[in-house]
Amino acid sequence: MENSEYEAFKAEVKEKLSAQESQISEIVQTQKIMAAKQDDMSADLKAILAILSQK
DSSP: OOHHHHHHHHHHHHHHHHHHHHHHHHHHHHHHHHHHHHHHHHHHHHHHHHHHHHO
16 A cells, blocks of 8 residues: 555544544533433422322
8 A cells, every 4th residue: 555545544544533533522412411401300300299299
């Protein structure tokens, strides 16, 4: 393989890895948001159940 082909291959691999890293970061951020929303919903549900159990 010629040096220029190898350099082009390396650049393509770096670009793909960078894109994957960006996607992973986005997924992690989304998971954190979803976990926070689940915590909020759990707290709301507990409050609703507490109110209903008082009646």
